[in-house]
Amino acid sequence: xxxxxxxxxxxxxxxxxxxxxxxxxxxxxxxxxxxxxxxxxxxxxxxxxxxxxxxxxxxxxxxxxxxxxxxxxxxxxxxxxxxxxxxxxxxxxxxxxxxxxxxxxxxxxxxxxxxxxxxxxxxxxxxxxxxxxxxxxxxxxxxxxxxxxxxxxxxxxxxxxxxxxxxxxxxxxxxxxxxxxxxxxxxxxxxxxxxxxxxxxxxxxxxxxxxxxxxxxxxxxxxxxxxxxxxxxxxxxxxxxxxxxxxxxxxxxxxxxxxxxxxxxxxxxxxxx
Numbered sequence: 001x002x003x004x005x006x007x008x009x010x011x012x013x014x015x016x017x018x019x020x021x022x023x024x025x026x027x028x029x030x031x032x033x034x035x036x037x038x039x040x041x042x043x044x045x046x047x048x049x050x051x052x053x054x055x056x057x058x059x060x061x062x063x064x065x066x067x068x069x070x071x072x073x074x075x076x077x078x079x080x081x082x083x084x085x086x087x088x089x090x091x092x093x094x095x096x097x098x099x100x101x102x103x104x105x106x107x108x109x110x111x112x113x114x115x116x117x118x119x120x121x122x123x124x125x126x127x128x129x130x131x132x133x134x135x136x137x138x139x140x141x142x143x144x145x146x147x148x149x150x151x152x153x154x155x156x157x158x159x160x161x162x163x164x165x166x167x168x169x170x171x172x173x174x175x176x177x178x179x180x181x182x183x184x185x186x187x188x189x190x191x192x193x194x195x196x197x198x199x200x201x202x203x204x205x206x207x208x209x210x211x212x213x214x215x216x217x218x219x220x221x222x223x224x225x226x227x228x229x230x231x232x233x234x235x236x237x238x239x240x241x242x243x244x245x246x247x248x249x250x251x252x253x254x255x256x257x258x259x260x261x262x263x264x265x266x267x268x269x270x271x272x273x
Contacts, residue, residue, distance in 0.1 A: 003229045005030035008081045010073065012036045012064050012121060013091030015043040017190030018140065021221035022088055023047075027055030029225070034077055036062035037091070064091045064117030067124075074124040083132055086228075087125035089118040090140040092158075094192050097199025099153050106197070107154055114158035122169065126178060133177035138228055139166045143186045143241035147248045147255055150263035151201075159184075163234065170233055182234045183224050186241030189214040212240050 009026050013019035014035030023035045027050045037043040040061035050057035060073055078084045092114045095106055118139050129135030144152050145159030166182035173180050187210060194203075215238045227235030236242045248255045 001029055001225060001229045004086075004225065007031045007085035008077060008083060009086035009088065010034045010036055010077055010084065010121075010125075011088040011090055012062060012070075012117070013140075014059075015039045015046060017192060018185065018188060018217050018220055018224075019088070019090040020046050021217040022090065022224065023057060024050060024055075025218070025221040025225055026086075027053075027057050031086070032056040032081065034058055034060050034073070036060045036064075036073060038063045062091075064089075064120055065112045067116075067120040070117075070120040071124040074121075074128055078128055084125060084128055084135060086136050086138065087121055087129075088138045088140070089121035090138075091117050092140060092192075094152075094155050094196035095199070096151050096155070096196055097201050098151070101199040102154060106199075110154050110158055114155070115161050118162050118165065122165065126169070126173065129178045130173070130176040135177075136179040136181065136228060136231075137166075137169070137173075138181045138183060138224070140183045140185070141166070143184050143236060143238075143244055145182075146184055146236070146245045148259040150259050167233055179231050181228050181232060183227070184234060184236045184241060184245070185215070185220055185224075186236075186238035186244070187212060187214045188220050188237070189216050212238075 004026055009031045011019050011023045011033060014023045015037035023033045023046060026033045033050070033056065035043040035047050035057060040059055043059035047057040047059040062069055062073055064070060074084060093110060095110055122137055125135065125137055139162050141162040142159040144156040145163040149156040163182045163184065166180050170180035193207065220237050223237045224235055236245050
């Protein structure tokens with residue numbers, strides 16, 4: 001995929017999971033990558049590994065909740081390289097459980113990271129890319145942003161918002177030569193399996209009910225980059241996620257019935273008893 005060769009890219013959440021896999025794959029494809037993460041030491045380890053393998057990468061400390069810091073990173077990257085070709089707004093967190101068990105602080109944190117963090121990346125990169133009349137913004141959402149997801153209501157709310165932001169901005173941005181893609185992965189093998197905050201839900205029991213194997217992050221990154229190279233508006237990753245998205249489009253009432261049943265009888269419902 002020559003579209004990435006000698007291109008300049010920023011990946012937020014680049015220290016682990018999908019972000020790390022994206023950074024590593026972009027470097028293999030010839031891009032110069034900045035791995036931005038709140039865990040800068042871990043991002044530095046990833047960048048060092050990429051450089052030792054012959055790629056071009058660096059790490060940057062970044063909390064995507066800090067709009068000024070995101071803008072500063074975008075501007076510094078463009079100043080150093082003369083442009084910014086790809087902005088991967090990938091940083092995110094998760095929370096699972098009954099909404100009745102969520103505090104306003106829980107809501108604020110997930111909205112600040114998953115939605116406002118993406119907005120901060122979009123605002124910083126879009127203005128620059130519009131001026132240079134080129135660039136591609138890639139926002140990581142989730143299949144939970146395409147279907148009802150009981151037990152993941154707050155997470156799903158942010159991901160639905162990211163999908164809406166991305167598809168709407170895509171229409172606006174085209175006149176400036178800027179592309180926008182939303183990425184909607186399904187179940188991916190990442191550290192979020194262990195870091196997701198659970199509200200009165202047993203982690204092992206929850207994971208035991210997952211009906212499919214988690215998809216490797218490296219394969220996820222390859223799928224994402226293929227979709228971005230084709231300038232797809234939405235890239236849905238994993239066969240299971242594509243199936244769910246298709247059923248939602250064709251039979252929305254069926255999906256809603258299944259979601260209601262899961263909310264009534266599933267592990268999230270049992271956490272209330």
